[in-house]
Amino acid sequence: MFDYLIVGAGFAGSVLAERLASQLNKKVVICDRRPHIGGNAYDRYDDHGLLIHQYGPHIFHTASKRIFDYLSGFTPWRAYQHRVLACVNGLLLPFPINITTVNRLYGLSLDPDTSAEFFAQRAEPIAQVRTSEDAVVSKVGRELYEVFFRNYTRKQWGLDPSELDAAVASRVPARTNYDDRYFTDDYQFMPRHGFTRMFENMLDHRNIKILLNADYREIASDVRYASMIYTGPIDEFFDLRFGKLPYRSLRFRHETHDVEQFQAGPVVNFPNEHDYTRVTEFKWLTGQTHAKTSIVYEYPCDDDDPYYPVPRPENAEIYRKYKALADVTPNVRFVGRLATYRYYNMDQVVGQALATFDQIAGKRAASEHD
Ligand code: FAD
Ligand code: UDP
Known part of the structure; x- marks a missing residue:
């Protein structure tokens, strides 16, 4: 008899398995339909001995000391500041847009003051910023939007930026300084021995049993458990009864x-x-030295593994119906990027899982007190 059946061994499921087992002494069985732990953050050594991220580049960054400290219990780190180049008009320019990007694109010599003026002159005033088009055009104007954002977004999502919530493109800032880093969070590190090793350490506990290649629907009737934590797609859990929630997918082409x-x-x-959006060379991320190098191309597509919830009003409406049902489903908690239909980074999923644990632990403390 297990206290918890946890569906999905990504960040959401693994953090909760670890907390419940180590802090509350709960017996946990965690299953994943994939043949490995780690969810989309899974990394592995390829046939040439290069550490690669099977499901595309994963860079850890967070502003939260609590989240960083928590994960530090399971891995040493390697300091890593991520940088991205955008290939436009035959140039490789730093992205997100900063002063250097604009200077090199237009042959200018702007500085912090004049670059703020440059953006202000081009930015279109938009009373209520609702879409990703609004978000960018209102900051940097239409021309830079068309060069850097419009077509990338169409490729990535199969939608025009005007059809996506502002939050999507707002993930990427525009800067009036020379900072060419992709993220500015206080904590920017990669797990020194990879994400999978970190997950192995999290799940290495006598109270945790791991079942791989195991869809929960196939095993749920054979496993006795009191409560479930579900981290898969929420619409699947309810047999798509309110219709399919769109999740954008990717096809990865790995090469060495x-x-x-x-x-x-x-x-x-x-x-x-x-047709691909970006190319990642893993050695930059992992710090590995090797005579060869492995890269991955990302081709966005619709019908494959669910990777990205698609933030737009009509999908939020469908999600609300599933959420209402989830709220009245006894003994099941829905956690993570797919189960709560949120475009979350890894650290946000860890934060959500820790908050869920706090609720469970709080409830237990309250009922023990009663
Ligand atoms: P997942 O990792 O998706 O785990 C859910 C697990 O549930 C999966 O392993 C799945 O197989 C399993 N599952 C689903 N249904 C069932 C079922 N019926 N039975 C059994 N198992 C089931 N975040 C960052 O912070 N930095 C980045 O650089 C970054 N890059 C990304 C790049 C890409 C291409 C993608 C797709 C995401 C990226 N992310 C990044 C986001 C990050 O991957 C997620 O925030 C995080 O992995 C979500 O964890 P999760 O546990 O919610 O979901
Ligand atoms: N984006 C863009 N051009 C780029 C990079 C990003 O238009 O060169 C937009 C696009 O809509 C993308 C979003 O900004 O989906 C968020 O980018 P991010 O790099 O955070 O995406 P992720 O790493 O999650 O795929």
Whole structure:
């Protein structure tokens, strides 16, 4: 008899398994339909001995000391500041847009003051910023929007930026300084021995049993458990009864090249050419030294593994119906990017899982007190 059946061994499921087992002495069985733990953050050594991220580049960054400290219990870190180049008009320019990007694109010599003026002159005033088009055009104007954002977003989502919530493109800032880092969070690190090793350490507890290649629907009747934590797609849990929630997918093309370095930086984005959005060279992320190098191309598509919830009003409406049902489903908690239909980064999922644990622990403390 287990206290919990946890569906999904990504960040959401693994954090909760670890907390429940180690802090509340609960007996946990965690299953995943994939043949490995780690969810989309899974990494592994490929046939050439290069550490790769099977489901595309994962860079850890957080503003939260609590989240960083928690994960530090399971891995040493390697300091890593992520940088991205965008390939436009035959140039490789730093992205997000900063002063250097604009200067090199237009042959200008702006400084922090004049670059703020440059953006202000081009930004279109928009009373209520609702869409991703609004978000960018109201900051940097239409021309830079068209060069860097419009076509990339169409490729990535199969939708025009005007059809997506402002939050999507707002993930990427525009800067009136020379900072060419992708993120500015206080904590920017990669797990020194990879994400999978970190997950192995989290789940290495006598109270945790791991079942892989195991869809919960196939095993639920054979496993006795009191409560479930579900981290898969919420619409699947309820047999799509309110219709399918769109999740955008990706096809990954992994390649190994017989050179030490393939490209000029960790990630090159291709907003306006090719069917793929970006190319990642993993050695930049992992710090590995090797005579060869492995890269991955990302081709967005619809019907494959669910990776991205699609933030737009009509989908939020469908999600609300599933959420209402989830709220009245006894003994099941819905946690994570797919189960709560939120475009969350890894640290946000860890934060959500820790908050869920606090609720469970709080409830238990309250009922023990009663
Ligand atoms: P998942 O990792 O998706 O785990 C859910 C698990 O549930 C899966 O392993 C799935 O197989 C399993 N499952 C589903 N249904 C069932 C079932 N019926 N039975 C059994 N198992 C089931 N975040 C960052 O912070 N930085 C980044 O650089 C970054 N890059 C990303 C790049 C890409 C291409 C993608 C797709 C995401 C990226 N993310 C990044 C986001 C990050 O992957 C997620 O925030 C995080 O992995 C979500 O964890 P999760 O546990 O909610 O979901
Ligand atoms: N984006 C863009 N051009 C780029 C990079 C990003 O238009 O060169 C937009 C696009 O809509 C993308 C969103 O900004 O989906 C968020 O980008 P991010 O790099 O955070 O996406 P993720 O790493 O989650 O795929």
